[in-house]
C-alpha cells in the first residue's frame with residue numbers, strides 16, 4: 001500500500017513539473033498513468049481502504065483529471081478535455097480548478113451560457129478570493145459573448161477606425177433568423193425565417209480552419225501556383241487535425257455536400273450547428289474517408305474576402321482559404337441577396353438588400369459583374385451549371401446574334417461608349433425591362449463604368465447613353481451593393497459637387513444605404529461614412 005502511495009506521489013510530482021513547463025503532451029502521458037493507478041486502487045476489492053485513504057485517493061484522481069484537462073485544453077483537444085472535467089466533477093462537483101477549466105473549455109467551444117454557469121459556480125468558492133480578479137475577467141467575457149450570440153449586436157467600428165491594425169475584435173458565434181431547407185436551386189439552402197432589412201446580420205460563424213499565405217501578384221505564375229498548392233495542402237492538414245480532435249466537427253462536416261446527388265441529401269436541423277445546442281456525446285463515431293473529405297472541401301471551401309484589403313487596398317497579397325460549416329449551405333446566385341465579410345477567422349453574413357421571409361439566401365461564389373459566358377465558365381469550374389434567375393434570363397438573350405457581336409466587339413477594344421449605346425438600343429428593341437436591364441448592365445459593367453469614369457467618353461456619348469445614376473440604381477436593384485458601384489457613385493458626387501464642397505445629404509444617404517448593403521450594420525454611422533469616403537478617393 002505504501003509502495004503505491006509513493007508511486008502516486010512520484011507520478012504527481014513528475015506530471016506537475018511537466019505541466020508547469022508547458023510540455024503538454026508529456027504531461028498528459030504521465031497524468032494518464034497516474035489516473036489509471038488511482039482508478040485501480042479505488043476499484044480494487046482487496047484494498048480495504050479506510051474512508052480517509054479513499055477520500056485522499058479520490059482527491060488525487062480529481063486533481064489529475066483536471067490537470068490533464070488543462071493540458072488537453074492547451075492542445076485544443078476540447079472534447080477529451082471536457083470528458084476529463086466531467087469525470088472530475090463527478091468526484092468533486094464544486095472543485096474550483098475543475099470548474100475554472102471546464103468554463104475555459106466551454107468558452108473555447110463557444111458554449112457561452114454553459115461556460116458562464118461554470119464561472120459563476122467557481123466564484124462562490126470562499127477559498128479562492130485571490131483568484132477573483134481573473135474569474136471576473138472570464139465572467140465579463142462570457143456575459144458579453146452570451147449577449148452577442150443571442151442578439152448579434154456586433155460593432156467592429158474601433159478596429160475599422162484603427163485601420164484594421166492589431167488583433168481583429170473577438171466575435172461570438174451568432175445564428176440569426178435563418179433555417180436550412182430544400183432549395184429550388186440545388187440540394188439544400190439557407191432561408192430567411194422573417195423579413196429582413198438591408199444590412200441585417202444573419203450569421204457569424206467561425207472557421208473549422210483557415211490557412212493564409214502571402215502570394216504576391218508580381219511573382220511568376222509557377223511560384224504562384226506552388227504557393228497556392230502549399231496553402232491548400234496545409235489547409236487540408238489543419239482540417240484533418242480538427243476532425244481527429246473532435247467527433248462533432250467531423251459529423252457536421254459529413255453533413256456537407258460533396259457535389260454528388262445533392263437533391264437526395266437530408267436536410268439537417270439547424271440546431272445541430274448551434275454551439276450551445278447538441279452535446280458532442282449525441283454524435284456518432286462515423287468514419288469519413290479521405291476522398292469524400294477532399295470532395296467536400298472542394299465543394300465548400302471559400303477564399304477569404306478581407307474587408308481591409310478591399311477598403312484600404314492593403315494586404316491584397318494575403319490569400320486565405322477556409323471552411324465555415326453553416327455558411328456552406330448557402331447556394332450561389334448571380335443576383336445575390338447576402339454578402340460575406342471576414343474578421344479574423346469569423347465569417348459574417350448580412351443582407352445586402354431587403355429580404356422577405358421564406359426567401360432563399362444566396363451569395364456570389366465569384367464575380368457577378370462579368371458577362372454570362374464568363375460566369376458560365378466560372379460555375380463550371382465550381383462543378384455546376386448556375387440555375388439562378390439572372391442566368392436563366394441571360395441564357396436566352398446571350399444566344400442572340402447581335403449580343404454575340406457585342407461580346408465580340410468587347411474583346412476588340414471598340415469605343416466603350418459605342419458598345420453601351422448599342423446595348424441600350426438593343427435592350428429597347430428586345431423589350432428587356434426592369435431587373436433584366438440591370439442584369440445586362442451588370443454583365444457589361446466594365447464598359448459602362450469606363451464610360452462613366454471618363455470625362456472624354458462622357459463628352460462624346462453623354463447625350464446618347466443613360467444617366468449614370470439611373471444605370472447604377474438598376475444595377476443595385478439587380479445584383480445588390482458592390483464596392484465598384486459605391487466608388488463610381490462617390491466619384492460622380494465629387495464631380496457634381498466639387499472637391500471641397502462636401503456631398504449632398506440626400507446623395508450621401510443613398511451611399512450610406514449602399515454601404516450597409518456592402519458591410520452590414522456592424523459599424524457606427526460615422527465609421528461607415530469614413531470608409532465609404534475612402535473608397536471614393
Ligand SMILES: C[S@@+](CC[C@H](N)C(=O)[O-])C[C@H]1O[C@@H](n2cnc3c(N)ncnc32)[C@H](O)[C@@H]1O
Nearest residue numbers: 186187188257328329330331332384385386387
Ligand atoms: C457550398 S454548396 C451549397 C449547398 C448545397 N446546395 C448543399 O445542398 O449542401 C455548393 C454546391 O451547391 C450547388 N449550387 C450552388 N449554387 C448553385 C447554383 N446557382 N446553381 C446550381 N447549383 C448550385 C452546386 O452543386 C455546388 O457545388
